[in-house]
Amino acid sequence: MTSTTSRLCTVCGLARLALAVSLACSFPLTAPASAHASSTFSIQGKGWGHGIGLSQWGARGFAEVAGYTHDQILKHYYQGSTLSTTRPKTLTVNLDSARGNRSSWIVRAGVAGRRLVVNGVTAPADASFRFYPSGSSVEVRDAATGALWRTFAGPVRVAQNGPLVEYTEENHPLVTYAGRWNRDVSSVHSGGGYAYSSTSGATATIRFRGTSVAWIGPKTPSYGRAEVILDGKSQGIVTQYASSVSYQQTIWSIGGLPEGEHTLVIRPTGTKDSVSTGTTIVLDAFDVRGAAASVRDAALLQIVGTSGPFDRTYVRYRGVFRIQPESGRVRLLNEIDAESYLYGVVPREMPSSWHMEALKAQAVAARSYAYTETRSELYCTVYSQVYHGHSVGADRAKPTMHEAARTNSAVNATWRQVARSGSSIVRAFFFASSGGHTANVEDVWGGSPRPYLTGVPDPYEAIVSPATGAPWATSWGAPVSYSGTSLASALRLASPVISTVPSVAKSGHVRSVSITMANGSKTTINGDTFRSRLGLRSTMFTINGDSALSVPGYDPSARFEQDDGRISYAGGWVTGSGTVHSGGSYAYSNTAGSTIKLRFRGTSIAWIGPKAPSYGRAEVFVDGKTRGIISQYAASASYKQTVWSISGLPEGEHTLLIRVLGTKDAASSGVVIVADAFDVGTAMVPLTLSDVAQSARFQESDSRLGYSGTWHSGAGSAHSGGAYVYSSTLGSTVKATFRGTSIEWIGPKA
Helix, strand or coil: CCHHHHHHCCCECHHHHHCCCCCCCCCCECCCCCCCECCEEEEEECCECCCCCEEHHHHHHHHHCCCCCHHHHHHHHCCCCEEEECCCCEEEEECCCCCCCECCEEEEECCCCCCEEECCEECCCCCCEEEEEECCEEEEEECCCCCEEEEEECCEEEEECCCCEEEEECCCCCEEEECEEEEEECCCCHHHEEEEECCCCCEEEEEEECCEEEEEEEEECCECEEEEEECCEEEEEEECECCCCEEEEEEEEECCCCCCEEEEEEEECCCCCCCCCCCEEEECEEEEECCCCCCCCCCEEEECCCECCCCECCEEEECEEEEEEECCEEEEEEEEEHHHHHHHHHHHHCCCCCCHHHHHHHHHHHHHHHHCCCCCCEECCCCCCCCCCCEECCCCCCCEECCCHHHHHHHHHCCCEEEEECCEECCCCEECECCCECCCHHHHHCCCCCHHHCCCECCCHHHHCHHHCCHHHCCCCCCEEEEHHHHHHHCCCCCCEEEEEEEECCCCCEEEEEEEECCCCEEEEEHHHHHHHHCCCCCCEEECCCCCECCCCCCCEEEEECCCCCEEEECCCEEEECCCCHHHEEEEECCCCCEEEEEEECCEEEEEEEEECCECEEEEEECCEEEEEEECECCCCEEEEEEEEECCCCCCEEEEEEEECCCCCCCCCCCEEEECEEEEECCCCCCCCCCCCCCCCCCCCCCCEEEECCCEEEEECCCHHHEEEECCCCCCEEEECCCCCCCCCCCCCC
16 A cells, blocks of 8 residues: 555545545455456446545434434444543644645735734734745735735744634533523524523533633623632622613623633522512623634634635635745645634535534544644645635625534534543544445555454445435446456556456455456555555445445345354354355354354344254353254264254344353264354344443434424433423424334423
8 A cells, every 4th residue: 555545545534525536435245256367347336435434424324314322323433432521632734735835825814804913913904915935934925015014034823813702602512500500592692592590509610711701691680699710719799680681791701811721610699689689690601802712713814815625715714824934935734723623624524414413423533533643734635634614705704604503513512522442542534435334444454453443334324325316335336347458557567457356354345456467477456556546436346246245234134254243252162264164264162151142133043053973052042032952963064054043033133142051962972062153134233332222312402303382491410411491382392203112201200
């Protein structure tokens, strides 16, 4: 694998589907490959992307069809991973699509009326400025007139002048509540909602970075008092009482704070002014100001020329720019906090209209990937992740948004969450479509296995993908054909190809292709290199029908080899190998009480194995009920036999258990029990989340619930998820669409 291929396949998300870039994915192949001599080579396949890690179409399917939450989706694709919150991080992104330097860059403030600030010096006007290299310095000239404004020692840091103002609503994830709080909606409030409490000792806490903060809310004749605590120190008692009603007022504020992270706590006291008729405290929003504000880092800078992954003009970016001279050219880098960076990444990698749980999984994967970047800078293209900034447009008052409200919400809902394997953040590769099964990283890119990058079944993308105009999950369409000469040319070989022998991994990915040429020479090409040179969409392919393509979501049956990770063993088992066995290996035991356990979904299952004169007996259980004593004895040896089977099971999840008895038929010379494979019929959903309970809780805020009529939101630690909805309006309804055999409505009684 060349270094270029390695970088190209780092992350292959949905944004790549519009680019002339060859990507790689995976799907299971159900028959062994064979060599053939041919004058024509017909290649067919499915999937799109490198096939490692999270499948984006698969994540959508898990969310929409199976009802998985984002953490369940991530645990499925990154095996053995856990989610945790990490520390904030500033990222550096190269905004040149070619990942290089330019002769100059033109930059202006992203907001009309603001000015650039270069190394702390404010520009003389709101104008566009061109940044040129000048030895180790940077010249800044008026882009319209060419007049030199100033020369700075390089590198320079460019920001927008004026304090950064962040209007953070009361329901932002950085605002946390304890005690009894309620939430309601009203158009007179900022963002259309507010939180309120009259419970003494309840608290609302906001973490922020900035040099000032203001608490925004209403004032009325019936409101009470609260204590304000900043960085652990009381700032006094504040009242929300006023003789008349007013909204979106500054209740309390402070400035002159040192730059850095601060914590503000609002604590209702349950007391009031003597003239007030109540003790309610209301939170509407918070204003955070200062150069280090990072609740949503609102500083905007605009590159007048082309920038970003698609070379658009007039793109606006959050954060600051670092412009540094390098060998007679200048390099422009966007320094931005990770959460603001993700606002520009997630809608480019996954459509913002998709299920919120899929968007949240994408946000965590993208964050984990960014945090594990080992280079000094990220790229704005598929060589890292597609980052397209905040918005675009020559008219700064009427920009077209690149960010999207739903994907920003997904980032906020997973604020600083990353996936970890042990204590380390996982290298969270992702891609578009697996074709039915993701890949082991070593089968595509070589190197050592990584447990969290182990291939897993991907059954649901075959349901959601074709139905929405993305058929590559099941087929690329018409085969791609090559002559022996054209195939050799594409593969950069010296002689026409006369035969091919693919080596296929269990996941279905082609590890390598052994090739014989007309001049008698032979070579073996890595599967990912083969894909890249031919411009194939994935490494899930066949050559002249070497193997039959299958899709787990639709296959009438699925085979689980005995070493499948979804099969668990207890007691004394030994692994053996032999070409007469399915998959080339088997497991055996002669220890009484040893067990094999397999959880599966399907209506039938068959135990596949050998029979021989020295084999013994086992007891078989399905769903905890014994199905009898089974013997593997036979007068002569035979392989890949159906040792036992059952059909007619109800649709859903089942558990098969085989227990070695240590007994035998009278004619047998031994008590050995052998497991080779298991065939599951109508296996629509091969489960792999052994650590996830087979039930799901839908919180009242879940996007899969539909409300009509009049409903109100409340918050409180006594409620599941810390929140609830309520209504007293006749005819109001809540509707839940789900898959399962039971459902419970959870709530309080009073």
